[in-house]
Amino acid sequence: MRKYEDTYRHKGLRKKLVDLLRSKHITDENVLTAINNIPRHYFMDSALDNIAYEDRAFPISDGQTISQPYTVAYQSQLLQVKPGDKVLEIGTGSIFQASVLAEMGAKVFTIERQKNLFEKTKQFVFKSKYANLKFFYGDGFEGLPTYAPFDKVIITAAAPFIPPKLIQQLKPGGFMVIPVDDEKGEHQRMLRLTKNADGTYGEEVFENFSFVPMLTGKNR
Ligand code: SAH
Numbered sequence: 637m638r639k640y641e642d643t644y645r646h647k648g649l650r651k652k653l654v655d656l657l658r659s660k661h662i663t664d665e666n667v668l669t670a671i672n673n674i675p676r677h678y679f680m681d682s683a684l685d686n687i688a689y690e691d692r693a694f695p696i697s698d699g700q701t702i703s704q705p706y707t708v709a710y711q712s713q714l715l716q717v718k719p720g721d722k723v724l725e726i727g728t729g730s731i732f733q734a735s736v737l738a739e740m741g742a743k744v745f746t747i748e749r750q751k752n753l754f755e756k757t758k759q760f761v762f763k764s765k766y767a768n769l770k771f772f773y774g775d776g777f778e779g780l781p782t783y784a785p786f787d788k789v790i791i792t793a794a795a796p797f798i799p800p801k802l803i804q805q806l807k808p809g810g811f812m813v814i815p816v817d818d819e820k821g822e823h824q825r826m827l828r829l830t831k832n833a834d835g836t837y838g839e840e841v842f843e844n845f846s847f848v849p850m851l852t853g854k855n856r
Pocket of ligand 1: 700728732733734792
């Protein structure tokens with residue numbers, strides 16, 4: 637069994653990471669507080685303990701990554717999370733992004749398509765702390781019709797297009813934050829969509845990012 641320890645050194649490194657995010661124009665104090673409260677090194681292999689607070693993505697198992705803290709902060713900030721918001725996340729991965737949203741008081745429903753990663757969520761260290769975080773094994777393109785509608789939807793993999801079913805499952809006035817492939821498929825443009833009462837949506841375009849692909853179907 638792995639032993640989890642959040643030492644003064646970890647806390648110090650985390651504070652420096654938060655200062656760095658601030659210098660990169662992350663201004664939502666609720667996002668910064670959540671990142672300051674969550675031991676990111678718990679979400680990664682213990683061998684990466686010393687570098688867990690660098691502002692970069694790292695490999696986790698099954699060929700996937702834990703997103704860069706800046707990316708997590710950026711998407712969380714665009715989502716304008718309020719306590720009690722129902723948030724759907726596509727791409728559970730390491731559970732770090734989902735934990736940030738849960739720490740901010742959202743009711744989080746997160747979907748992962750890879751069985752191995754989903755199985756790992758059963759041993760999640762903060763399971764009892766985040767009773768407001770629920771895990772699902774499935775294809776994110778389908779969303780979670782049973783639990784819809786959602787106040788917010790966040791996609792944490794590179795989407796080839798805007799999934800129509802996820803728009804349907806968004807409340808009018810709700811936001812979707814989604815990185816969508818550019819023409820060359822090399823990068824993704826971060827979009828924030830706002831759903832209108834008639835089912836159409838407005839679109840704002842933000843910075844470019846680089847995500848692992850959003851793939852169709854479940855993987856055993
Ligand atoms: N939010 C994660 C980022 C993980 S990387 C974190 O904080 O660490 C993206 C994840 O999306 C991967 O785990 C990948 O398996 C998953 N994914 C890709 N396509 C998906 C889909 N259609 N449905 C659900 N998950 C998907």
